[in-house]
Amino acid sequence: MKLFIDSGNLEDIETYAALGIIDGATTNPSLMAKEAGDSRQIVKRICEIVRGPVSAEVLATDYEGMVREGRDLATIDPHIVVKVPFTKDGVKACATLRQDEIDVNVTLVFSPAQALIAAKVGATFVSPFVGRLDDIATDGMDLIQQIVEIYDNYEFGTEIIVASTRHPMHIVQAARMGADICTCPPAVLEGLFKHPLTDIGIERFLKDWEQAKGARA
Numbered sequence: 470m471k472l473f474i475d476s477g478n479l480e481d482i483e484t485y486a487a488l489g490i491i492d493g494a495t496t497n498p499s500l501m502a503k504e505a506g507d508s509r510q511i512v513k514r515i516c517e518i519v520r521g522p523v524s525a526e527v528l529a530t531d532y533e534g535m536v537r538e539g540r541d542l543a544t545i546d547p548h549i550v551v552k553v554p555f556t557k558d559g560v561k562a563c564a565t566l567r568q569d570e571i572d573v574n575v576t577l578v579f580s581p582a583q584a585l586i587a588a589k590v591g592a593t594f595v596s597p598f599v600g601r602l603d604d605i606a607t608d609g610m611d612l613i614q615q616i617v618e619i620y621d622n623y624e625f626g627t628e629i630i631v632a633s634t635r636h637p638m639h640i641v642q643a644a645r646m647g648a649d650i651c652t653c654p655p656a657v658l659e660g661l662f663k664h665p666l667t668d669i670g671i672e673r674f675l676k677d678w679e680q681a682k683g684a685r686a
């Protein structure tokens with residue numbers, strides 16, 4: 470399973486990319502609004518760092534605007550994936566951009582029916598938001614299971630990006646279900662590394678080594 474970083478922060482992206490675990494990145498208008506500087510330049514730099522698919526979202530909400538903005542975003546870097554929201558205009562824009570051979574990520578997906586439609590118009594990626602479903606007392610990971618089943622039934626090529634992840638168990642469950650990708654904010658990536666027994670184990674090994682060496686000296 471591929472891991473994407475869900476962030477527009479260059480420092481965080483550099484940190485986790487340096488570990489060799491990042492296959493791509495996702496951004497959205499809320500994340501980009503937090504970063505100072507020119508968004509296009511930031512996105513370009515993200516592409517240079519991750520050297521994999523980088524989702525940049527359109528701000529337009531109408532078909533013509535999304536297509537215009539999407540075509541423009543695609544000129545930033547060959548790694549750009551144009552992110553469009555799941556609406557009728559977004560679905561139509563996805564089909565047009567795909568005809569132009571521009572990669573598209575259909576975002577804000579909250580139902581298996583929406584994921585089916587995104588796949589039917591040839592979306593490169595679909596982004597179901599698990600955390601926001603959990604927030605309203607609905608099982609986000611159950612949505613992932615249903616989308617995996619539907620895509621497998623018909624061998625759709627659309628890749629599933631498990632989005633809006635909140636904790637490491639979302640990533641573990643996604644991997645068990647066979648989702649293609651998880652996009653994780655830095656805090657969730659950090660959580661993937663932590664285990665108290667690892668820390669205790671290192672401490673004990675070093676202590677044992679020092680004791681034995683000291684006794685022999």
Ligand code: E4P
Nearest residue numbers: 475495496497601632633634
């Ligand atoms: C995904 O592409 C989105 O940027 C992101 O996962 C949204 O997460 P949130 O629900 O934590 O805002």
